[in-house]
Amino acid sequence: MADGRVDFELVSPEALLLSEEVEMVVVPGDEGDFGVLPGHAPMISTIRAGVIHVFAGGSVQKRIFVAGGFAEVTPERCTVLAEEAMVVGEIDRDAVEQELKDLSEDADDAADETEREISRARLQVARAKLKAIEEPLYQ
Amino acid sequence: MPSLKELRVRITSVKSTQRITSAMKMVAAAKLRRAQERAEEARPFAERMERVLAAVASSVTDGAGAPPLLAGTGKEQTHLIVLVSSDRGLCGGFNTNLVRFVRKHARQLIREGKTVQLFCVGRKGYGQLRGEFGDNVIEVREDVTKPAPSFGPARDIAMQLASMYEDGAFDVCTVVYNKFVSVMTQNVTPLQLIPFAIEDTKDGAGAVATPAGRAVYEYEPSEEEILAELLPRNLAVQMYRAILESFASEQASRMTAMDNATRNAGDLINELTMNYNRTRQAFITKELIEIISGAEAL
Secondary structure (H helix, E strand, O other): OOOOOEEEEEEEOOEEEEEEEEOEEEEEEOOEEEEEOOOOOOEEEEEOOEEEEEEEOOEEEEEEEEOOEEEEEOOOEEEEEEOOEEEHHHOOHHHHHHHHHHHHHHHHHOOOHHHHHHHHHHHHHHHHHHHHHHOOOOO | OOOHHHHHHHHHHHHHHHHHHHHHHHHHHHHHHHHHHHHHHHHHHHHHHHHHHHHHHHHHHOOOOOOHHHHOOOOOOEEEEEEEOOOOOOOOOHHHHHHHHHHHHHHHHHHOOOEEEEEEEOHHHHHHHHHHHOOOEEEEEOOOOOOOOOHHHHHHHHHHHHHHHHOOOOOEEEEEEEEEOOOOOEEEEEEEEEOOOHHHHHHHHHHHHHHHOOOOOEEEOOHHHHHHHHHHHHHHHHHHHHHHHHHHHHHHHHHHHHHHHHHHHHHHHHHHHHHHHHHHHHHHHHHHHHHHHHHHHO
16 A cells, blocks of 8 residues: 555544554454554454554554454554553553462462353463563564 | 421521532533543444444354354243443432333233343332332342443443353343433433344444445454354443443433422522511511500500
């Protein structure tokens, strides 16, 4: 595409968080990260807990953590429907570590299978969050 | 004729009532503004969700094997009605209108030989339905909008509904709530959650696919898996929307009701003050006449 930009939108149930034209976004899909450049084939994918990287000028401009959701990609736009989203720089490390500790205790205490599954899923989200702070990709 | 003292007491009491109602009106007005903003902020997500869901649903419904949340259980025996009412009273006809609708609907279903179950969100709706349908109420949720309506509780309700549906507890689920139209008007609106209303998706899919003439989406993982994740989430989003609309309606309804109450109290105060002054004047005149006629008698 000539102008070389993608309309990127990030929406959570509570608000439209981000809507801007970007060069490229890298989205953590359930089956692996995928980068969206202008002219991408239309697709719909689920998203795992991870970091969305927004690129401008050849380097990462924004890192946004999402706890899961969906991405809709068309040649001219990329829409991410996220359950929970926050800018990586604003994540409070101590709070995440505390959460991780609480959750692993919950997972141990879980009474039945469904409860254990729920806490395991939440534990995965918290781990991904910690990883987002510790190991930034695409420096 | 009430004595001067009695009138004075009544005037003071009406005045303090007026102070309370006017304060409640102000609070409701402030909350209404926030609630309206929230409802508007939630709209983009719901719209995009619908777009994605319509695209996926249209490609799956063509083939067999659509999940039950979309296709239904094939029966219509047990109906679950989720009513979204308020936790607090003093909001005019808000809860009464809602309950009237639900009662009519439930009676009709029972007459048709269906089983009716009720899921009450908000204390007031339950309070009014307990008398007639106490045995049908399966769950009551309170304080879902406390301190402010948020997505979390809506998701919890949706997850519970989905798991009940999987267990076969009901066949059709409808949520009934007050839809916010304007400050003066709120409409009681039923919305079928389960099975997902397919007419809408077909229209929506047509609108998305035709004008752009765009290639069909690729799905990662498969359509079925995406749909299996999307449908419960859509449930949560619809529930959240219903709660937001209902919350805005509640505030609007309370604001109008309290405005009326304040005005009525004002009228009452005027009337009582007039009465008070007249009585006081009558007493003075009576005393004067007594003194004058006493002096004349001498």
